[in-house]
Amino acid sequence: MRKFTVICIAAFVFISLTGSMNAQIVIDRPVMETVNVCASEIFNSYKVEFGITPSDFNANNQFIIELSDASGSFATPTTIYTSKEGEFTEEDVVLYFSVPKTIGGVAYKIRVKSTSPAVFSQNSRAFSAYFKIHDEPFTINNFISTAVYCAGGSYVLTIDESGPDNNSPLDYPGLTYNWYREITLTTSDFISTGETLTVNEPGTYFVETNYGSCTSRSLSKSTRVTVSEATTATVSSINSSLGNPFCLGDGSTTLSTTAGDTYQWFKDGTPISGATNQTHVTNESGVYSVNINFGGCSASATIDLNSNEFTSSIDVDTSEPNIVEAGESLIATVITTANSPEYEWYLNGSIISGATNNSFEATEEGNYKAVVTQTVGCISSSEFIFEITEAIDPFPDVANIPNLISPNNDGVNDTWVIPKEYISGTNTEIMILTPQGEIVFQTNDYQNNWPEDLDFKEINPVYYYIIMPQDQKIKKGTITIIK
CATH class of the missing domain: 2.60.40.10 (Immunoglobulins)
Structure with a gap:
């Protein structure tokens, strides 16, 4: 009898220890990085984190993420992730899962379970989840x-x-x-x-x-x-399937209007025989209109339809002025794929008589425009606007040393321009100083370019200059800057 008692006590102790060991195996509640799951073909990867007690899991253990149904029930869970055996042994686990394309609801949950031993985490918080199976614009x-x-x-x-x-x-x-x-x-x-x-x-x-x-x-x-x-004066709209202007090379365009009961189409004010459907197919330019009857009221619509497709370019700068030296000219040439093109050239808004070729030699300053017109097929025009200015001589022949400049970028008196006997190539030393004697500019190769990037806060400041040519006939004076 005493022997039997000892055996029972030992069995009880073993069972208690085993239960205590299993009780220590814990998988924390999974925490998702995102509040809502908005998956698509482009993106379907979501981060989840949870803690574990790694010393209690066997070497062949796997972690599985299960997804509930849309109500949060795990009666028939869906497996959305399975790790490799023994892949995770650290206390903090980070996994990435994808959701099935059939997902759609506001109360989904996930949970994590281990396989060796089999332990479940608590359920995650509820979250919305949708797979955007169609995720692009569409028409109505x-x-x-x-x-x-x-x-x-x-x-x-x-x-x-x-x-x-x-x-x-x-x-x-x-x-x-x-x-x-x-x-x-x-x-x-x-x-x-x-x-x-x-x-x-x-x-x-x-x-x-x-x-x-x-x-x-x-x-x-x-x-x-x-x-x-609809009212008596209701005006609807007409849509061109190939756009407006349209290209004949793409075939005919289909004109369509608002849905009604009956229709009558017109071209340039004349009814088109048999054109009584919601759509009308054409390959001709013109003013098209349609009368729409809605069965008790009516509306109308108009479109000025044009065809236009050819490419053109010009070999001069159209974004900035083209600078030409005095006495020289600039030849501008238009290159185009237009059928039977015609050319017109304009100077300062007036057409240039006799200028009908694709090239024009410009000898005057001014604003030019070149117009190329396709005369066969899609009759349309393209134009190019460009400007020609005469180059500014950086070393003009001036007689006196100026004592006033206005650097406001208007092209007049912007820099201190001095006689040629003191500029670049004469080895004349130029110094410009503040009233306090601070040298702000000094050179033996003056380019008629002062001031450049001069920073001053005074109103109409005065500077002093000293010009020391090779013959030692020093020139001194002041320069006032007006802005």
């Missing part, structure tokens, strides 16, 4: 930026199907949408949800793919459509 209202409804009626805005220039979010099942009415360029009011919006109030509308708290960080937003209520 059949690419048309305006819409009209009759007084007392309404207009239905829809998301466009995918096309050559539009990846529609409708191709991604499960997405939801929020519609807004624009108040200012930066503010808007929420209107409704759904794939369509029925509008019965004038305004500018758009729709966004609903990614909850991640919506503002998504690019999945539609174009704007301005909806108006």
Whole structure:
């Protein structure tokens, strides 16, 4: 009987020690670096940290991150990360995980578990998480930026199907949408949800793919459509698929207008026979208009359509004046791909008679303009504006030493210009001093360039100069600077 008692006590002690050892194994609650998870094809990596007691984990241990469902339940968790065996042994662990593309909700949680021994951390705090499966701009209202409804009626805005220039979010099942009415360029009011919006109030509308708290960080937003209520004088708009001007080399352009019941298109004021659809295809320039009947009210729209495609360049500087020495000239040449080009040259706003070639020799100062016009196909023009000025002689022949300069960059009396007998090449020493006798400038090779970068705070300061030529006939005087 005594022997049996000892055995039971030993077993109890062993079990107690084992339980105490397991109780020391702890995985802290995981802490995420971000408040919300806004994942996409471009970015899907999120940082989580947690503490462990490394001495209690076996060498083959792995850490696993599990993701709850959208309600925070771990009844059927999703594994989103698994470490290598024995990879982490430090007390502080930092991991990076990615979320599945199906994620979308506001109450997700994660937890960490070990495999050897099997221990779970506490659940993380709840967080919003969305995968932006569609994350690019898209179009609505059949690419048309305006819409009209009759007084007392309404207009239905829809998301466009995918096309050559539009990846529609409708191709991604499960997405939801929020519609807004624009108040200012930066503010808007929420209107409704759904794939369509029925509008019965004038305004500018758009729709966004609903990614909850991640919506503002998504690019999945539609174009704007301005909806108006029709009146007798209502004017709608016309859109050119190839832009305006358009290029004939790209084929015909498609003109489209606001959706209505019936249509009649015009060119240069004349009805176009058979042009009674919402769109009209053309390859001709002209003034196009359309009358739109909405079944109880009507509207009209006009576009001055032009075709234009050729490249041109000119071989002179158009950003800064072209400096030409006195008595010399400048030849300007236009290079173009225009069909059957014609050229015109202008000086100071007046056309230069007889100047009809692609090159022109300019002999006068002034403002020039070259115009090249394509006369076959897309009839249009391109122009180049340039200026020619005569070079300033840095060493003009002056008779006297000036005692007044005005360095205001107006090209007149900006620097101290002295007679040629004292300038560069004469080995004349030039000194300029302040009234206190401080030398601010000294040279034996004067370039008629003083003052340069002179910093002074006085109003109309006075400086003294000393000119010491080789013949020792020293010249002295003052220089007043006026700004």
